[in-house]
Amino acid sequence: MVATKGYAVQSATTPAAPFAYEHREPGEKDVLIDIRFCGICHSDIHQARNEWGNSMYPMVPGHEIVGTVARVGSKVKKFKVGDIAAVGCMVDSCRECASCKAGEEQYCDRGETLWTYNGRDKQGNLTFGGYGDHIVVDEAFVVSVPKNLDPAAAAPLLCAGITTYSPLKHWGAGPGKKIGVVGLGGLGHMALKFSHAFGAKTVQFTTSANKVEDAKKLGADEVILTKDPDWHVKHEGTFDFILDCVSAPHDVTPYMALLKRDSTMCTVGIPESPIQLPAFAVAAGRKSFSGSAIGGINETQEMLDFCGEHNIVSDIEMTSFDKVNEAWERVIKGDVKYRFVLDLKTL
Ligand SMILES: [Zn+2]
Numbered sequence: 001m002v003a004t005k006g007y008a009v010q011s012a013t014t015p016a017a018p019f020a021y022e023h024r025e026p027g028e029k030d031v032l033i034d035i036r037f038c039g040i041c042h043s044d045i046h047q048a049r050n051e052w053g054n055s056m057y058p059m060v061p062g063h064e065i066v067g068t069v070a071r072v073g074s075k076v077k078k079f080k081v082g083d084i085a086a087v088g089c090m091v092d093s094c095r096e097c098a099s100c101k102a103g104e105e106q107y108c109d110r111g112e113t114l115w116t117y118n119g120r121d122k123q124g125n126l127t128f129g130g131y132g133d134h135i136v137v138d139e140a141f142v143v144s145v146p147k148n149l150d151p152a153a154a155a156p157l158l159c160a161g162i163t164t165y166s167p168l169k170h171w172g173a174g175p176g177k178k179i180g181v182v183g184l185g186g187l188g189h190m191a192l193k194f195s196h197a198f199g200a201k202t203v204q205f206t207t208s209a210n211k212v213e214d215a216k217k218l219g220a221d222e223v224i225l226t227k228d229p230d231w232h233v234k235h236e237g238t239f240d241f242i243l244d245c246v247s248a249p250h251d252v253t254p255y256m257a258l259l260k261r262d263s264t265m266c267t268v269g270i271p272e273s274p275i276q277l278p279a280f281a282v283a284a285g286r287k288s289f290s291g292s293a294i295g296g297i298n299e300t301q302e303m304l305d306f307c308g309e310h311n312i313v314s315d316i317e318m319t320s321f322d323k324v325n326e327a328w329e330r331v332i333k334g335d336v337k338y339r340f341v342l343d344l345k346t347l
């Protein structure tokens with residue numbers, strides 16, 4: 001077994017605190033990674049506090065993981081000791097169903113997507129994530145980080161990056177398209193960077209005037225303030241796709257009116273309460289409201305390679321393990337530009 005030190009929560013109401021645990025001894029297809037950096041995702045907090053109702057404890061959160069390969073099993077082909085490797089939100093799936101075969105392991109038809117933490121593997125063991133100094137993962141679920149990227153700033157690409165890259169690709173963001181991004185946080189700032197890099201006309205929606213300059217720096221061609229009651233009227237029917245990155249409950253109806261006929265608005269913010277959508281908002285113009293969850297393993301590698309070519313990383317604030325509970329409070333308040341990253345040296 002691989003002795004591991006990290007931070008865990010022991011229940012929905014206790015803070016994250018030091019915790020010693022073990023990962024399995026690496027098998028022949030496994031990679032042992034010495035974790036160097038782990039991003040803090042809002043879903044770490046949702047799950048630590050059992051806000052989705054499915055939490056298992058003890059829980060070691062973290063699914064934006066970058067580290068150095070320390071050991072490989074005898075049948076590992078993709079990695080060698082010393083490589084910079086990354087792990088995102090999932091570490092296994094059934095690998096046999098139509099979705100898994102299509103490279104969409106996050107949508108495994110058998111519901112066997114194994115989450116990096118707060119999951120239970122086939123042996124019945126809890127999975128433990130990136131708030132710890134090691135992880136053991138089958139190489140099929142490990143990806144490579146381009147050498148030119150700062151490994152700390154690359155960590156959030158593993159969740160915030162792929163979560164926004166995948167729907168922008170799926171719905172055809174590119175030259176000649178007008179793309180809207182709702183919300184400027186961990187997800188929204190990555191959506192701006194990708195949409196801009198894909199060559200789309202990129203528009204940021206925000207309620208706060210003090211975010212206008214930042215949005216433009218991050219890749220927005222235009223920023224629309226959504227404060228006045230009639231803010232949407234002059235923009236109606238002009239958007240090819242809108243990516244909604246807001247996790248707090250909010251009214252999506254005005255955004256539906258902004259879409260062109262047959263166009264889609266997609267949520268990746270996943271608010272806790274049901275989204276209210278009047279039927280006329282989709283019927284008028286045959287529009288769609290959709291959702292999207294991360295991306296498959298091949299697409300995650302494609303995204304990292306794209307980031308390597310275009311020099312895209314997340315804008316980050318480094319933090320340390322002794323401040324992790326404080327960092328969580330700041331994430332809840334939206335008080336970070338735009339992603340916290342834990343340095344494992346501070347463990
Ligand atoms: Zn995440």
Ligand SMILES: [Zn+2]
Binds near residue numbers: 094101109110
């Ligand atoms: Zn499957």
